[in-house]
Each structure stands twice: as C-alpha cells, then as structure tokens.
Amino acid sequence: MSRPTAKLVLFDVDYTVLEPGEVFAAEGYRAIGERYGLRLDPSRWHEAERAAYEVVKRRRAELGATHDEGAYHAIADAVINALGGGPPAAVAACTAAVVAEWVRLENFALYDDVLPCFERLRDAGVRIGLVSNSSHDLDEIVASFALAEYVALTVASVEVGLAKPSPAIFGVALQRAGEVLGEPIMAGDTVMVGDSVEDDVKGALACGMGAVLLDRAGRYDLPFPTIRTLAELPALLSL
Ligand SMILES: [Mg+2]
Structure with a gap:
C-alpha cells in the first residue's frame, strides 16, 4: 500500500471492531x-x-x-x-x-484480532480512532472493552449529526486527532478501516484518506486494498 507513513488509523466499530x-x-x-x-x-x-x-x-x-x-x-x-x-x-x-x-x-464482543492489531499500531506510534454510525456510546465501548490505552479519539455520527460517508464526520475525526496529537493531521496521513464499502471505504477515499476494506466473510472482489482479518493490517501499512 502506498501509505506507509500513516499517523492515524480510524476504525469503524460494528462488524469491524465489535462483533454483534x-x-x-x-x-x-x-x-x-x-x-x-x-x-x-x-x-x-x-x-x-x-x-x-x-x-x-x-x-x-x-x-x-x-x-x-x-x-x-x-x-x-x-x-x-x-x-x-x-x-x-x-x-x-x-x-x-x-x-x-x-x-x-453485553451482546457484543471484540473480534479476536482487534487487540493484537491495536497493540502493533500503538507500538509503532500510530494513533487510533473510532468512527461510527451506530447509536452506541463510544466512550462506553472504550471503557467496557478496555480500549482506553489504544484509542486516542472517537467520533460518533449521533454527535456530529452526519454519518459516514459524509466528509463532515471524517473532518471532525481529523480535527480531533490534531487536538490529541498537538499537530495538524491531514487526510493523507490517515487510513480508514471498515467493513462498509460505501460508508468506510468510499467515504474515506473521497476525503483523500487511505482506506482498507475489512472483508471478514470474503464477500467482495473490489479494486480496494482488502483484508480478511485485522491481523493483515500492520503489514499492509508497512509496519
Ligand atoms: Mg461496520
């Protein structure tokens, strides 16, 4: 993949990080x-x-x-x-x-590949964000699944009022990341990872971010960087 220097990786939540x-x-x-x-x-x-x-x-x-x-x-x-x-x-x-x-x-669980992936990213100095269209409270998710040591920022469509693939929600993520990191984070520094072609992949690409489709069921054959599990992500990001 052509973005070996990602500073920020944004993850979708439902069916990407959390398994219903x-x-x-x-x-x-x-x-x-x-x-x-x-x-x-x-x-x-x-x-x-x-x-x-x-x-x-x-x-x-x-x-x-x-x-x-x-x-x-x-x-x-x-x-x-x-x-x-x-x-x-x-x-x-x-x-x-x-x-x-x-x-x-209680009806959700972290996929097994989440924590190892988050650890690799964190150890490589890459910051992690969650960007979700669901109505779940993302702070509660971070607390319930002990993600606070990995996740630097969260953005929920319910607070922004606009959902992925709107550029607005990705813009809020970049703005928040800039605040957390203390330096401007550009779309080109960022990769979005998610299971939705429309919301996660096309939405992020339209903003100039990199995007990775997480295709856990092996459903797609599309011209996007695609992984079957998050275990494949670090190598794809050249980490
Ligand atoms: Mg999803």
Whole structure:
C-alpha cells in the first residue's frame, strides 16, 4: 500500500471492531420471535439480509448523510418480516425487543484480532480512532472493552449529526486527532478501516484518506486494498 507513513488509523466499530452476538443472527431472531408468538424461519436468513440491505439503502436515499437513529429499528423490522413476520402488534413487540438487545453492549464482543492489531499500531506510534454510525456510546465501548490505552479519539455520527460517508464526520475525526496529537493531521496521513464499502471505504477515499476494506466473510472482489482479518493490517501499512 502506498501509505506507509500513516499517523492515524480510524476504525469503524460494528462488524469491524465489535462483533454483534448470536442474538442478532438467524437463530437469535427465531428465539426472540418465539417469545411474541412469531414462528420466524431461520432458513430465510439470506432473504432477511437482503431485506436489511434494501431498507438501509432506502433510508439513506431519503435521509442523505444525516445520522439515522432509527436505522436498527428499521433493520430489525425488515429482518423479522423477511423471516416470516406475523401480526403487526407481535412484529412491533419483537422489533422493540431486538432493538433493546442491540443497545446492550453485553451482546457484543471484540473480534479476536482487534487487540493484537491495536497493540502493533500503538507500538509503532500510530494513533487510533473510532468512527461510527451506530447509536452506541463510544466512550462506553472504550471503557467496557478496555480500549482506553489504544484509542486516542472517537467520533460518533449521533454527535456530529452526519454519518459516514459524509466528509463532515471524517473532518471532525481529523480535527480531533490534531487536538490529541498537538499537530495538524491531514487526510493523507490517515487510513480508514471498515467493513462498509460505501460508508468506510468510499467515504474515506473521497476525503483523500487511505482506506482498507475489512472483508471478514470474503464477500467482495473490489479494486480496494482488502483484508480478511485485522491481523493483515500492520503489514499492509508497512509496519
Ligand atoms: Mg461496520
């Protein structure tokens, strides 16, 4: 990669640093649905994923880059209906229950490759930031997962009001990094790492940052620097 001197590496949070638990996968939805009398069919998970993708795309078209507080609610509703749905009141109750689980950090874990990667970056003098579109409290994430010794700054779309891929949120990250480091940090000094092609990779590239696609499932074949795990990141950054 052509950016061996990155001073700052920004990480997306959901599905990049934090792994959502089983409760947010097919079997988890089935079990929550059962509580509300719904017979959700886990074998329709592929349709559910597609429905979630479509609803996110539609909301993005409507809302532009505005932070989308209702995103997870809409995703849960779309997933439940794609898995079979049921009476509207039961679907609504089940959706609310899934959203309530999403808010609880106990349902998330750090991917195994996060801390070794953060350690390598920190030891190489590279600063680390978290930039997220989720509604989670990033300070709480840093505290809960003992990341304070690695993470120099956090930026959440909920506080900026605009979400990735808006240049505004990346601009806030650079500004904050400059304050933390005591010297201006330019986009060219920065690499963004995330699992979203649109939000993380294209958003960062449009700002003049470097970008790395984290493709944990091996889904993509795109002309961007791509890694399957964060263990590959230090070498990609020539560290
Ligand atoms: Mg993500």
